[in-house]
Amino acid sequence: MELWIIFSKLIIILFLSISYIHSETSHLTWIILSILMYISLNITLYLVRLNKVKISIHLVSIILIYTSFREVNPLFLLLLPNNIYELFWSFFEKKWLLLLVGLLPLWLVPQNQALYGLIALFCFVVNYMTSHYSNRLIHYEHTLDKMRIDMQRLSKSLNENKEYIRQSEYTYRLEERNRISQQIHDSIGHSMTGALIQMEAAKTLMTIDQTKAVELLQNAINISKEGIEDIRITLKAMKPATEQIGLQRLKLFIEEFSIQHQLRMPFVYKGNIELISPIQWKIMLENITEAFTNSLKYSGASEIAIDIQVLNKLVRVDVRDNGKGIESGKLVKGLGIVGMEERTASVKGTVIVDGSNGFSVTTLLPIA
Structure with missing residues (x-):
């Protein structure tokens, strides 16, 4: 911002130089020397940082x-307003009062009052603009620093939360493994141990009391069956439901795709999700993936909406973007759309493609 003030001084010096060139004067040497001294002082002014030194240089320059x-020449007074404004700017809260101070030397130049007044007003405007935009720049820098500190704090908090989530997940997995291990030990382990004891006893009694041995073997068989049933129940309880796997996998895929390509991707689902079979989840995910890819390549969309509805007789999966679409007569089915149709037809489903309002791909899958 100081460049504006420097340019204003250079403009005034240039004006003085041109005025001297076109005037007859016998003080040319002193004029050049004074201008050079003024330029040297003002260059030094912008090289030092101490306020006391700057004030001293301003006073020497005045x-x-x-x-x-x-x-030397009365026109040198035109250089005065800039130095007055720079020296006293920070001491005046109402800047228009400083303009009056800059206009006080008017009585010294009765022959050039209009010119001096114009120069004083010009220098005041330049200093005011410089001060105004410097203050705004300082404000923006402070705001940026505050935002940077907030971002660092939020990043640290986010990392801490991620670490907490990771530790929580790890602790949960350990606890789940411990629970399963304890359950196997308490129920299945005891059953198998009891069955083994019964079979060992039957082996011993085989030659002595066959009736008792057969009874012990039957007990061992019963205990083994109970143990196998316990294993089946335990594994069934551990295995997540198919609809949970499919839904969570789809949500994760949509979230990753949205973040990667900076798209809004609202996702809604209605109805009994449990009615969707594993093969249907596979076809739905593949068709949705293909629809996303087509929208990204050709539509120029900023939003892709996904809507899954489980109706009485079928599952409806609608993927619609807000892109440019395509006229129905100009729609050419490429390998992607043909692949979606073939996958869907394998389970007696249907794919409907529409480009009239954005671009949409609707997959209809029958419920068995």
Whole structure:
């Protein structure tokens, strides 16, 4: 922002130089020397950082301007407003009062009052714009720093939450493994041990009391059957439902696709999801994947909506985007759509493709 003030000074110096070139003066050497001294002081002004040194340089520059005005040429007074504004800008809350201070030297130049007033107003506008945009820039930098700190804090919190979730999942898996191990030990292990004891006893009594041996063997068989049934019940309780696997897999796929391609992807499902068979879940997921790929390639959509409805006799899966679509007569079925139709036809289903309002692919699967 200081460049604006520097440019304004250079413009005034250029104006003075042109004025001297077209005027007859005997003080050309002093004029050049004064201008060079003024330029040197102002270059030094923007190289130092200490406020006390800057104030001193401003005061020396003002003294140089006034001396040159009195001894060399009256036009040197045109350089004064910029230095006055720079020196006193931070001390005036109401900036228009500083403009009045910059206009005070008007009485020193009765012959060039209009020119001096115009230069003073021009320098005031430049300083005001510089101050205004510098303050805005500082505000934006502070806001950016605050946002950066907030982002770091949120990233740290997110990482901590991820670590907490990971540890929780790991703890849950350990607890589940411990529960299953304990269940196998308490029920199945005891059953198998009891059956083994019965068979060992039957082996011993085989030559002594065959009737008792047969009874012990039958007990061992019964205990083994109970153990096998316990194993089946345990495994059935451990195995997640098919609809849970299919639904969670689909949700995860939609979430990953949405994040990867920066798309809005609302997903709704209605009806009894348990009626969908594993093979239907497989076909649905493959058709949805193909529909996503087509939308991404050809439609230019920003949103893809997925709607699954389980009706009385069929499952309806609708994938619709808000892209440019395609006229029905110009629709050419490529390998992707043909593949969807073949997969769906294998379970006596139907695929409907529509490009009139965005692009949609509807899969209809019969419920057995």
